[in-house]
Amino acid sequence: MPAARPPRAVFAMDPVHLPLLFPAPLLTRLRRTADIDPALVVGDFADPGVADALSRAEVLVTGWGCPPLDENALAAVPSLRAVLHAAGSVRPLVGEALWRHGVAVSSAVTANAAPVAEYTLAMILLAGKDAFALREDFRVTHARPTAARTAAVGNLGRRVGVIGASRVGRRLLELLRPYDFEILLHDPYVDAAEAAALGARPMSLDALLSGSDIVTVHAPDVPATRHMLNRERLALIRDGGVLVNTARGALVDHAALTDELVSGRLSAILDVTEPEPLPPDSPLYTLPNVFLTPHIAGSLGNELERLGRVVVEELERLAAGLPLAHEVRHADLTRVA
Incomplete structure (x- = not known):
């Protein structure tokens, strides 16, 4: 990824989660690190209205509601280098196509x-x-x-x-x-x-x-x-x-x-x-x-900011040329969620 400019990133998730994942101060920090439009949130990789942004994106910031990253989705993001997931398990999101393309994956599962x-x-x-x-x-x-x-x-x-x-x-x-x-x-x-x-x-x-x-x-x-x-x-x-x-x-x-x-x-x-x-x-x-209880043990409300913080820290590491701190590897999926 070029070091002379910030990585180009795109949000891909249900937009309802975005304000809690990235409240204003955290979003400002994110935008200092990456070239990202907070008004653009992808919900369909086949949407012609997002095709230009996806064609230039190097990083996807994903979350709940992101469509699966299958071969068709990856074709829309040809420069993709990393998926930073602002949620827990990446299992429903990533498939064999993503690993074949050598895309790095990070998750906020620890948070x-x-x-x-x-x-x-x-x-x-x-x-x-x-x-x-x-x-x-x-x-x-x-x-x-x-x-x-x-x-x-x-x-x-x-x-x-x-x-x-x-x-x-x-x-x-x-x-x-x-x-x-x-x-x-x-x-x-x-x-x-x-x-x-x-x-x-x-x-x-x-x-x-x-x-x-x-x-x-x-x-x-x-x-x-x-x-x-x-x-x-x-x-x-x-x-x-x-x-x-x-x-x-x-x-x-x-x-x-x-x-x-x-x-x-x-x-x-x-x-x-x-x-x-x-x-x-x-x-x-x-x-x-x-x-x-109705599946409330995981991050809710203001706890979502903790997940967004992990993504921002991972982006900062990418921009600095450092390895991801919370990388998910293909082999991990045989025994983790």
Whole structure:
């Protein structure tokens, strides 16, 4: 990329996200680094009205709502050298064509991991206090719970099983350290020494499920992990156990999970489901042992600026001739989201 001038860049995303990703001060910083028109946001690579800008673009700043970067899209951007994704997973966006063309790809997935880990920590702490069930009781009794009712409540020594040392999983492990939890970890790519450094005890998936009070899922959504928590594995979780899923709904067999939840044997905190959203007649909307939220754990509102900041920093590195700090490589997609 020529060093004598700033790289030419184009936004490609749903324009509704642009003001939150790049508020005025950050947009000014971006425009100091790249030749980019903030009024031009591509939603269709075949649109004749954006053909000239795309023909000269060297960088695409992408986000939610960007069309897939297939062979036809890449033909419209012949000088493309880098895709900087102001969101998490690039899996729905990039395909084999992009890798064949040698385009560098960067993602703000690490930045997006922060709010997911924070949300998950909050849910674990509330689950350990049995806050959701006690709230339901309080609605009926209007009285404080008895000592007998709360005898098994509390976070002291609670066993938390973390499935997946992903970016979210690793940030969560950091956040869990100050608390009096016993942390178990399952990740086939993490050995005992690394698990210990992360503050966790490594386990097989089955051992983690049977040994945890609270199980939280942070594995990537790849073919090998689809329904990794199937009926047999859900049955391993101890009676009264809690499942937290802020990763992807496809990691859990929802028919099997629904049966466990309807029976009352388990509780669940679900920010993601399969399908998403669930059909209106799903019992999970009304079960007292289910806390269901509409995919809000990831970056929302003012948290989106954190994603935009990653893109600006990556552009600054490109302009300075430095390697990307958050590059996604083709080989990574076999085991990351």
